[in-house]
Amino acid sequence: MKKIAVLTSGGDSPGMNAAIRAVVRKAIYHDIEVYGVYQGYLGLINDNIEKLELGSVGDMIQRGGTFLYSARCPEFKEKEVRAKAIENLEKRGIEGLVVIGGDGSYRGAQRLSEEAKNLKTIGVPGTIDNDINGTDFTIGFDTALNTIIESVDKIRDTASSHERTFIIEVMGRDAGDLALWSGLAAGAETILIPEVKADIEEIAEKIQQGMDRGKKHSIIVCAEGVMTGNQCGEELKKYINIDTRVSCLGHIQRGGTPTGMDRVLASRLGGYAVELLMQGESAKAVGIQQNELTCTHFDGIFQSEHNIDNKMYELAHQLSI
Numbered sequence: 566m567k568k569i570a571v572l573t574s575g576g577d578s579p580g581m582n583a584a585i586r587a588v589v590r591k592a593i594y595h596d597i598e599v600y601g602v603y604q605g606y607l608g609l610i611n612d613n614i615e616k617l618e619l620g621s622v623g624d625m626i627q628r629g630g631t632f633l634y635s636a637r638c639p640e641f642k643e644k645e646v647r648a649k650a651i652e653n654l655e656k657r658g659i660e661g662l663v664v665i666g667g668d669g670s671y672r673g674a675q676r677l678s679e680e681a682k683n684l685k686t687i688g689v690p691g692t693i694d695n696d697i698n699g700t701d702f703t704i705g706f707d708t709a710l711n712t713i714i715e716s717v718d719k720i721r722d723t724a725s726s727h728e729r730t731f732i733i734e735v736m737g738r739d740a741g742d743l744a745l746w747s748g749l750a751a752g753a754e755t756i757l758i759p760e761v762k763a764d765i766e767e768i769a770e771k772i773q774q775g776m777d778r779g780k781k782h783s784i785i786v787c788a789e790g791v792m793t794g795n796q797c798g799e800e801l802k803k804y805i806n807i808d809t810r811v812s813c814l815g816h817i818q819r820g821g822t823p824t825g826m827d828r829v830l831a832s833r834l835g836g837y838a839v840e841l842l843m844q845g846e847s848a849k850a851v852g853i854q855q856n857e858l859t860c861t862h863f864d865g866i867f868q869s870e871h872n873i874d875n876k877m878y879e880l881a882h883q884l885s886i
């Protein structure tokens with residue numbers, strides 16, 4: 566393998582730059598040329614591709630976002646559009662592509678590996694959602710988690726001073742990991758996640774019981790995929806007369822300097838992706854499982870839905886009474 570390319574796709578996540586840096590430096594260390602594709606699959610179609618050097622990734626490991634930019638590119642689901650992308654890679658003699666992104670980005674990479682004659686693809690899990698099979702953690706999850714915890718801790722001060730119930734809406738359209746982990750870590754009384762059907766009446770009863778015991782305030786962490794924080798407040802009012810406030814954390818969760826855990830994870834996974842390409846592997850995604858680097862075929866990754874840790878969900882419930 567003499568030439569490879571790297572791109573970031575889907576929602577950005579803290580640590581993507583550290584992953585790109587690892588791919589670039591590892592490849593150059595092994596005398597492989599590296600090309601950066603700007604704007605994810607959109608740049609692949611539009612030929613927005615440039616050679617990267619060691620210096621291109623200097624001063625990058627600590628930066629949030631992705632200097633290669635990211636995009637959502639729905640037209641990449643069409644085969645004719647992907648043919649253009651393959652042409653742009655082939656004309657440069659690029660034989661390997663590292664795709665840093667979420668599950669959707671992996672699907673694009675899988676298609677490319679099926680349709681291009683001389684292209685190997687490797688996926689690197691870069692998403693704050695932590696919703697990808699084949700890895701215990703995705704790059705950016707730890708940073709986003711800590712951003713949420715810091716925010717909830719601050720909100721708790723006001724909840725306590727004013728004896729209020731606060732609803733904190735966090736990201737996760739289909740995945741509850743951010744809500745579950747942050748809710749557990751921040752001591753939320755209630756955690757609402759897309760994987761478990763919400764029973765608002767039961768939540769209202771729990772808040773009432775807490776108040777009857779002398780509890781002054783309550784924190785509810787609600788994943789956006791369940792309902793909005795405002796909807797949650799309206800629903801609660803049907804069952805209980807309390808003063809609620811809503812905080813929607815929004816994109817603050819996606820930005821910021823990556824934590825040490827995310828930088829190390831990104832560096833290990835980025836380096837391993839290049840190793841796999843050198844070994845001739847393709848259509849696989851790298852991951853970390855029980856602190857070991859692993860790789861899983863895309864087919865295996867898509868075989869089942871990503872699930873939350875049910876034991877952790879039960880524990881959060883047991884600790885929040």
Ligand SMILES: Nc1ncnc2c1ncn2[C@@H]1O[C@H](COP(=O)(O)OP(=O)(O)OP(=O)(O)O)[C@@H](O)[C@H]1O
Nearest residue numbers: 575576637638641642666667668669670672673692
């Ligand atoms: N079935 C598919 N076939 C080809 N390409 C796809 C497919 N699904 C998604 N993609 C490509 O991958 C891009 C990113 O996918 P998506 O928007 O789902 O984000 P993601 O990678 O899952 O990241 P995140 O969920 O963290 O934002 C899409 O915009 C599209 O270009």
Ligand SMILES: O=P(O)(O)OC[C@H]1O[C@](O)(CO)[C@@H](O)[C@@H]1O
Nearest residue numbers: 575576577692693694736737738
């Ligand atoms: O910034 P966008 O494109 O609106 O995407 C928001 C979505 O991206 C994610 O952060 C994943 O990257 C989801 O949790 C969230 O719903």
Ligand SMILES: [Mg+2]
Nearest residue numbers: 575667668669
């Ligand atoms: Mg996704």
